[in-house]
Amino acid sequence: MVVLAALALLVSGCATGGTGARDEGPAHSDSVAGVAEAKSPSPSATVDDHVDAVKLVMNDPKVSSAVKHELKPCVADEYAVDVSYGMLTGGTANDVVVNVMTCGDAVGIGSYVYRATGGTYENVFKAEEPPVYAEIDRGDLVVTKQVYEKGDPVSSPSGENVITYRWTSGRFAQEYSTHNEYSNAVGGDASPAPSKN
Incomplete structure (x- = not known):
């Protein structure tokens, strides 16, 4: 009988709003911050x-x-x-990607990667065949070159070549290359489809 009463008391105590570990609240942020401060900061x-x-x-x-x-x-x-900043060349500081464009139509005329070395920046990559644009994608350098066919307006290229470079043995080496062709139906350039009756 005493055992049953004790058991009932224990069960009722657990069932009256107890939420287990949630009652303790979140972890103390000061202990987490202390661990974060102890780590050496990332280059970025x-x-x-x-x-x-x-x-x-x-x-x-x-x-x-x-x-x-x-x-x-x-x-x-x-x-x-x-301008983009990120880790591309495995150095101790962020690399800088610079894209130079024309004012009127924002066509890329030059893309460059600068590597921080000894307090200065060294040009380690350049692409100057317009239209060109470079960006950082998950530690790789991705260069996009628009492709125009005869008669294409600047605003509507026929496609693009996308080349992925990776820093290997002190230089950028091509890893992947893809070619995408754009539909001429996008943007209303194509003749409208006949209506169905």
């Missing part, structure tokens, strides 16, 4: 991700004079330059 967190991309390109002897000639302010002191 320690680098000042802000370079003067225009100055970098203009002072680079590997950049063609044609690209430098086109690199002008579009409005006031705004340039048509896209």
